[in-house]
Amino acid sequence: MIRSILAPWRGWLIATVLIMLLAQSLAVVPPLIVQKIVDENLTVGVSAGLLLLAMLYLGATVAAPSVTALSDYFIAFIAQGALHRLRVKLFAHLQTLPMSYFDQTPLGDIISRCTADVDTVDTLFSTGVASLVTNLLQIVATAIAMVALNVPLSLVAALALPPLIAITQYFRVRVRDAE
Numbered sequence: 001m002i003r004s005i006l007a008p009w010r011g012w013l014i015a016t017v018l019i020m021l022l023a024q025s026l027a028v029v030p031p032l033i034v035q036k037i038v039d040e041n042l043t044v045g046v047s048a049g050l051l052l053l054a055m056l057y058l059g060a061t062v063a064a065p066s067v068t069a070l071s072d073y074f075i076a077f078i079a080q081g082a083l084h085r086l087r088v089k090l091f092a093h094l095q096t097l098p099m100s101y102f103d104q105t106p107l108g109d110i111i112s113r114c115t116a117d118v119d120t121v122d123t124l125f126s127t128g129v130a131s132l133v134t135n136l137l138q139i140v141a142t143a144i145a146m147v148a149l150n151v152p153l154s155l156v157a158a159l160a161l162p163p164l165i166a167i168t169q170y171f172r173v174r175v176r177d178a179e
Helices: 003-029 028-041 050-096 101-104 109-150 151-158 161-178
Strands: none
Touching: 003 028, 003 050, 003 109, 028 050, 028 109, 050 109, 109 151
16 A cells, blocks of 8 residues: 555655765765874874865765755655545545445544544654664664774674663563553
């Protein structure tokens, strides 16, 4: 069902994912430039190339949020188009129901349920899935940057993951049981 609703925006979805990849790649560039400035210029007292690095830093710092805003716009565009399509399909489905269904179910309940369900899907599309993909790409980009900078230090940092996963799992189960 969701696949058929999103089918007309397949190209937009691919473009949005690529833009999100670009945004996350740009987000790790400023720290890499700062590292280069510190290691190759400030510690050895060389001022040649500082202006170029500063301009690159400024460009990356401005470009990352700009590209992120573009991906947010695309996500909203796709979500609203998909929601429109969902509303049209829902309305078409309601028109195929027999009149006896409307005799048994109050019209206000039907409209309220449809509106609430579409709003739930809107929240899922606009915030849930987009945030999940963005955060996943951010983790991958950060991990790649860490490994590119220093493999042994990245492995030491990765040692924190197993206890973190275990603690998260522990609390996830406790919270679920508490509900």
